Amino acid sequence: MRTRIAASVALAAALALGVSGCTFISPQSTLKAYDPSDGVDATVANLDVRNALLLSNNGQEASFVVSFINNGDTPIDFTVQYTGTGGKVTSHFTVDGNAVKSFGDTEEKQLVLQGINTKAGALFPVFVTYGSHTGKQLLVPVLGTSWSQYKDLAPTKSPTPKPRPTNIPGLTESPMPTASSAPSN
Template sequence: MRARIVASVALSAAITLLVAGCGFITPQATTDDYDASDGTNATIGDVKVLNAIVVSDNGVDGNLVTSVANNGSERVTVTFQFESTEGKSDSKVTVASGQIKKLGVDEVFLLEGINSEPGSLMPIFVQYGSETGKQVLVPVLDGSLPEYADLVP
């Protein structure tokens, strides 16, 4: 009788280990950072650019829609530089310490001469102060979806 109990316990432990054991070696998807929406994210020093997209119907002028979070202790001026039809162009925005600034929603954050068709990725170089900047490939979307229709410049 005792041998049967020991065998049952051993069998239960083996089944439990086999069924749940893969959880010990399988990576958890919730620990992976990824861009969960249509836009893209970037971190430059204490500044985060969140869910950046460019909305354009004609591929000539675009509205940069993003949130810029300043996690630093000082106000910063963030530069968005891109290759336009006229050469290098840049647009700037100032963000106070500890603040998040939304661009392109209440009023258009216009990028002129973007030369990027909807469906493409537009390279934008983001930089502030003496921090090393980063090139971000920002998706260009059109206004065909209702959530973007009001964002077309």
């Protein structure tokens, strides 16, 4: 009788372990942190970098779509660095205390990275830092603009400046000739 009870308990324990064994030895996927969008995130002290991604039409220039969040009360002067075909490029920005500075949104100014020489589907290294804090290198995904949700975020060319007339001292402008009727004799 004791053997039957012991065998029943062992069978029940084996059945319970077999049915639910994966949850005992595997970590829960819901506890793993991940970036729930196309971009990547990072934190440098009080500066959060959120949803950073690059959108490119040609693999040479890309619109840097990103939000920088200052979690502190004082303004943060930060830098964004990358290495392009012409060498290292460093840009300086400021975000006010408890504020957000975004680039690339349809209503925000674009930050166009030149000379990236990277095709869509690749990861492009961008370094963010400020003050004496250790910066973070982000491997930013480069996406094409063929998807409809990204078409309006593609890098745009800066308008070509129009030449303006220059006043040169001593030079006077002569009036333009006007059409007149032929002189009569």
